[in-house]
Each structure stands twice: as C-alpha cells, then as structure tokens.
Amino acid sequence: MSRYARSEREALADLMSTLGPEAPTINEGWTTRDLAAHLVLRERRPDAAAGIALTPLNGYAERVRREIAAGDWAELLDQVRQPPVWSPVSNPLTDELANTLEFFIHHEDVRRAQAGWQPRELPAGLDRALWRRGAMLARLALRRFPAQLLVQAPGHGETTAGRGGEPLRLVAAPGELALFLSGRQRVARVQLDGSPGLTERLRGANLGF
Structure with a gap:
C-alpha cells in the first residue's frame, strides 16, 4: 500500500x-x-x-x-x-x-515559492487520495460562498458546493483544487467559469484553514 x-x-x-x-x-x-x-x-x-x-x-x-x-x-x-x-x-x-x-x-x-517552479506530475494514487479529501474540503471551504458551485476534477469526479445563487464552475487537477481550496488561490492553476465579478471574488476569498 x-x-x-x-x-x-x-x-x-x-x-x-x-x-x-x-x-x-x-x-x-x-x-x-x-x-x-x-x-x-x-x-x-x-x-x-x-x-x-x-x-x-x-x-x-x-x-x-x-x-x-x-x-x-x-x-x-x-x-x-x-x-x-x-x-x-x-x-x-x-x-x-x-x-x-x-x-x-x-x-x-x-x-511554489521558489523561482521557476512547475506543477508536478503526481502518481495516480496520490491524485485519487487528494480528490477524496478535496471533495470534502470543497463542501466545507465553499459552504458560505454566494454561488452554486460545481467543482470538477476531470477523470476523478465532481461535487457541488456553495450556498446557492449564480452558477460558477471550478475545474482543476486534484492537487490544484486542494491548493486553491486551502487558500492558495494565487499559486493554484485552475479554470474558473462564471461571471468576472464572481470569479474574482472567489480568487480573493479567505478559504484558508
């Protein structure tokens, strides 16, 4: 194991x-x-x-x-x-x-604080482990965010979060989602689909734990 x-x-x-x-x-x-x-x-x-x-x-x-x-x-x-x-x-x-x-x-x-960093290619098992934890983290970190969020990790799954309202979609690899949802939005490589105002609000939200 x-x-x-x-x-x-x-x-x-x-x-x-x-x-x-x-x-x-x-x-x-x-x-x-x-x-x-x-x-x-x-x-x-x-x-x-x-x-x-x-x-x-x-x-x-x-x-x-x-x-x-x-x-x-x-x-x-x-x-x-x-x-x-x-x-x-x-x-x-x-x-x-x-x-x-x-x-x-x-x-x-x-x-990611060092010059020239690049995302790692993670083992498939680590990706799966991070997604299992990330799906739960999404529901916790985003529970009060004023939108209907669809959080997707292609090849792993998706979950919904937020307190409802305008739709917003967050897409990334499991590791990038984990970083984004733990308050590291500025260094996480994600795709956000939604209104510009709402996406910027999420990028600047206090999601740390």
Missing part, C-alpha cells in the same frame, strides 16, 4: 534541507524555519495545536511555534521527518488520513 503522507513528508524535509532555514514559502511572513516549527507543533505539542484552528488559542499556539522555531535547524528537520508514534495526527493509524493533504500542501508551499 502506498504511503503518500510519508513520501510527501520526506520530500518536504529534503527540500527544506536543501534550501535552508530562511527560504521563502507562500505562507505570508513564513520562512522554511517557520513552516517546520508549525509542523512540529502540530504533531508534538497537542496543548498548543488546538490554537491552529481555534481563534481564542491562536496567541498561545503562536508563542509556542516561535519557541520551537528558535531551536536548532537540523533538529527541527529531524522532528519533521520522524514524528512521535504517540502523536494524535501522525501515529500509524492516523498518519495517511491526517497527513496526506497536510504534507502535500506544505510541500507545495515551499516548492
């Missing part, structure tokens, strides 16, 4: 090792060191990880992330490569479900 969470994790760690701790990412204000610290916090500090998603705890999570980021770079990369087996999100039972999308997106956060 393919382990795409593991392969994306290793590829990301290799890339960050090559680029060094001060390389840019597409996450505004974050270097590769900041991103590595985020990943370590998520897997090793459950007391602070809730603050990634819960606004009242954001401040505490950010303080812990900064403390982690101040550590030794080589040690940070080792912690990214080898998560603890007790981690709620990275143990053998949860790793593929919780981390395939997470590490694919963050791998691309680094790749």
Whole structure:
C-alpha cells in the first residue's frame, strides 16, 4: 500500500534541507524555519495545536511555534521527518488520513515559492487520495460562498458546493483544487467559469484553514 503522507513528508524535509532555514514559502511572513516549527507543533505539542484552528488559542499556539522555531535547524528537520508514534495526527493509524493533504500542501508551499517552479506530475494514487479529501474540503471551504458551485476534477469526479445563487464552475487537477481550496488561490492553476465579478471574488476569498 502506498504511503503518500510519508513520501510527501520526506520530500518536504529534503527540500527544506536543501534550501535552508530562511527560504521563502507562500505562507505570508513564513520562512522554511517557520513552516517546520508549525509542523512540529502540530504533531508534538497537542496543548498548543488546538490554537491552529481555534481563534481564542491562536496567541498561545503562536508563542509556542516561535519557541520551537528558535531551536536548532537540523533538529527541527529531524522532528519533521520522524514524528512521535504517540502523536494524535501522525501515529500509524492516523498518519495517511491526517497527513496526506497536510504534507502535500506544505510541500507545495515551499516548492511554489521558489523561482521557476512547475506543477508536478503526481502518481495516480496520490491524485485519487487528494480528490477524496478535496471533495470534502470543497463542501466545507465553499459552504458560505454566494454561488452554486460545481467543482470538477476531470477523470476523478465532481461535487457541488456553495450556498446557492449564480452558477460558477471550478475545474482543476486534484492537487490544484486542494491548493486553491486551502487558500492558495494565487499559486493554484485552475479554470474558473462564471461571471468576472464572481470569479474574482472567489480568487480573493479567505478559504484558508
């Protein structure tokens, strides 16, 4: 059985090792060191990880992330490569479900911040895994968007989203959809069919998670 969470994790760690701790990412204000610290916090500090998603705890999570980021770079990369087996999100039972999308997106956060990047040709199995997660992400990320959205991944499937109204169609490969729907619209290569005003609104919408 393919382990795409593991392969994306290793590829990301290799890339960050090559680029060094001060390389840019597409996450505004974050270097590769900041991103590595985020990943370590998520897997090793459950007391602070809730603050990634819960606004009242954001401040505490950010303080812990900064403390982690101040550590030794080589040690940070080792912690990214080898998560603890007790981690709620990275143990053998949860790793593929919780981390395939997470590490694919963050791998691309680094790749697409570098000059001359190009989309990768992904394994068919990874495309399928990303579409399964992307279809759910579409319904969550777009649930309040004021349109009737048809989201299509050619060769994989389609789903509908939005709260209704004017029709809009979003078409892309599964990986590009995952990036677009997670707030990386500016680097995702997608096709949007609909009125110019509505398509621009979606390109600028806050879809991050």
